[in-house]
Every structure is written in structure tokens, then in C-alpha cells.
Amino acid sequence: MTQTRRQFVGNGLAVAAAFFGLPHIANAATLEEAINAFTGGASTASEGITLIAPEIAENGNTVPIEVDAPGAAAIMLVAAGNPNPDVCTVNFGPAAGSQMVSTRVRLAGEQEVIAIARMPDGSFKQARQNVRVTIGGCGG
Amino acid sequence: MAENVVPRVRVPRDAKAGDSVSVRTLISHPMESGMRRGSDGNLVPRQIINRFTCAFNGEMVIDVEIHPGVATNPYFQFDAKVNQSGSFDFTWYDDDGSVYTETAEIAVA
Numbered sequence: 001m002t003q004t005r006r007q008f009v010g011n012g013l014a015v016a017a018a019f020f021g022l023p024h025i026a027n028a029a030t031l032e033e034a035i036n037a038f039t040g041g042a043s044t045a046s047e048g049i050t051l052i053a054p055e056i057a058e059n060g061n062t063v064p065i066e067v068d069a070p071g072a073a074a075i076m077l078v079a080a081g082n083p084n085p086d087v088c089t090v091n092f093g094p095a096a097g098s099q100m101v102s103t104r105v106r107l108a109g110e111q112e113v114i115a116i117a118r119m120p121d122g123s124f125k126q127a128r129q130n131v132r133v134t135i136g137g138c139g140g
Numbered sequence: 141m142a143e144n145v146v147p148r149v150r151v152p153r154d155a156k157a158g159d160s161v162s163v164r165t166l167i168s169h170p171m172e173s174g175m176r177r178g179s180d181g182n183l184v185p186r187q188i189i190n191r192f193t194c195a196f197n198g199e200m201v202i203d204v205e206i207h208p209g210v211a212t213n214p215y216f217q218f219d220a221k222v223n224q225s226g227s228f229d230f231t232w233y234d235d236d237g238s239v240y241t242e243t244a245e246i247a248v249a
Contacts, residue, residue, distance in 0.1 A: 062211040079209050083175060087209035090218075093200025097160030097219030101202065104211040106173070 031078065031085045038076045038089065038116060044126035049075075051115045051127035057107060060133040066102040069117035069125060075101065076118075081111025107133050145169050147242040149230055154247040155222050163194065163201070166215045167232050167240060173208035189214055191233040197226035222248050 052066040067075050067090075077087040090101045099117070107113070110132045117125045147167040155161050167189065174186025188208055194201040201220045220228070225248045232240040 077209075082209055084173075084208055086207035088207060089205040091200075091203040091205075093195070093202060095196045095199040095201045095220055097221040100219055101204075102215075102217040104215050105209050106211050 031080055034078055034085050035076075035114075035116065038074075038118070039124050042122075042124050044116060044124040046126055049115060049117045049125040049127045051113065051129050053113050053129045053131050055130075056132045056134065058134050060107040060109065060135055062104045063107050063131060063133070064102065064104050065113060065115075066100070067115045067117075067127070068098070068100040069115070070099055071119060072099040072117035072125070073120045074118045075099070076116045077103075077105065078114040078116070079105060079107055079111060080114055082106070082108045107131060109133050145234075145238075145240055147230065147232060147240050149228070149242050149244050151220075151228055151244045151246055154249060157223050157248050158221070159248075160219045160221050161246065162217065163220050163228065164215075164217045165192070165194070165230055165242075166213055167192075168213050169232075169234075171208070171210060171212045171214060175208070187235045189232045189234055192216060193231045194218070194220070195229045196220050196222065197224070198229075201228075222246055224248050 049069040054063065057063040065077065067077065069075055072092065074089060074091045076089045078085050079087050087105050088103065092099050112128050112130050115127045119125065145168060150164045152161050169189055171189065172184050172187045174183065176184050178184045186208065188206065190206050192204045192206060192214065202218050204216065206214065225246065228244045230242045
């Protein structure tokens with residue numbers, strides 16, 4: 001079968017779209033957007049922040065996460081592999097006893113959990129941990 | 141309004157002035173993420189608690205912006221510095237505009 005040039009170009013575009021996968025692009029973009037919205041694109045140091053998460057989570061619907069960032073003004077939690085990577089942003093007030101928070105999150109599957117702390121001087125610190133999930137959360 | 145929303149908080153009964161006390165909070169809420177399909181195959185509309193705040197004697201302890209990535213029955217544990225006796229005010233804001241509140245007293249020696 002011979003192809004017209006128009007068909008050839010159309011097929012090429014379809015293959016390219018399938019290869020790069022629109023949802024994949026969207027996910028990477030939203031992850032970057034979510035982080036940039038918090039950091040404004042600033043670089044992050046990796047010391048002075050502790051992220052405690054299980055290496056293997058039995059149930060992705062509720063995964064316990066603890067973040068400790070002494071002196072931070074705010075901490076943002078991001079789940080890199082979720083359809084909507086935002087998890088929560090914690091702002092600490094003057095009556096906070098320490099800059100620690102512990103909560104439970106949903107994880108759609110094996111992925112990296114990222115915690116970013118904003119310090120009062122405007123610098124940022126980041127910690128990452130990979131979590132394997134046996135049963136994913138987020139319905140499906 | 142989501143059904144059976146019950147806030148629960150736990151703070152120590154007493155503490156020494158200047159101490160940092162651990163505060164645990166939980167509110168029973170389905171936290172419908174808006175991405176799940178119901179038995180009829182349609183997406184269940186999103187309804188989550190989108191903000192949680194805690195203040196001690198009017199001074200902010202934490203203010204959390206919440207997205208659908210937080211699990212059902214959102215739980216938060218954190219530390220608060222107490223210099224004098226007083227009360228904690230906890231507030232949860234629902235997507236549908238409902239506001240749930242809870243208070244807890246602490247005696248500081």
C-alpha cells in the first residue's frame with residue numbers, strides 16, 4: 001500500500017504522541033510545576049531535613065510519613081508518581097514547638113516521596129525517599 | 141456536607157512552661173479525591189478537607205494546605221510550645237464550605 005505524504009506525517013505524529021505519552025508529559029510537568037510553585041525555581045540543599053517513610057508500604061491508601069526540618073518556615077510534601085503530585089504544605093507559626101509534622105498519605109504505586117523545606121532566609125532543603133507500594137491508593 | 145465527620149484531638153493534660161508538647165489530631169472524613177470511580181462507573185466528585193489550622197491562645201501553631209494526596213481520615217501530629225495555660229483551637233475547612241472546629245485545654249505549671 002502506498003502512503004500519501006499527508007498520511008505519513010499524520011502517522012508519524014500519532015506514533016510520537018504515543019511514544020512520549022501525553023499523560024506522562026502532563027505528570028512530569030505538574031510535578032515540576034508543583035515544586036516550582038513552592039521554591040520559585042530555587043536550588044535546594046539536601047542537608048538539615050529528615051524524611052521518614054517506610055521502604056515498603058503494604059497499603060498505598062495510608063502511608064505514614066514524618067518530616068523534620070529544624071528551623072523551617074514551611075514544608076511541602078510531594079508524591080512524584082501520583083496523578084496529582086501535591087500532597088500538602090505545612091506552614092509553621094510562632095507557637096510551633098518544633099518544625100516536625102507526621103501525617104498519612106496516599107501513594108498510587110512505587111514512587112519517590114519528596115519533602116522540601118523553606119527556611120526563613122529564603123533557602124530550600126530537600127529530602128527524597130523511594131517507597132514501594134504493594135497495593136496502590138487513589139482508587140483506580 | 142460529608143457524613144459522620146468527627147474531629148478528635150489529643151494533647152497532654154498538663155505541661156511545664158516553655159515545654160514543647162506533642163499534639164495529635166484526626167478527623168474522620170472520606171477525603172474523596174475526585175479520581176475514583178463509583179459503582180456506576182462515573183467519577184465520584186472531589187470532596188476533601190482542604191485546610192487545617194491549629195492555634196494556641198490565638199497564636200498560630202501550624203497551618204496546613206491539603207491536597208487529595210492526603211489519606212482518608214486526615215491525621216496530623218506536630219509539636220506546640222506552651223508558655224502558659226490556655227486552649228488549642230483546631231479548625232478544618234471542607235471543600236463544600238463546612239468548617240469543623242474542636243478545642244482542647246492544657247494546664248501549664
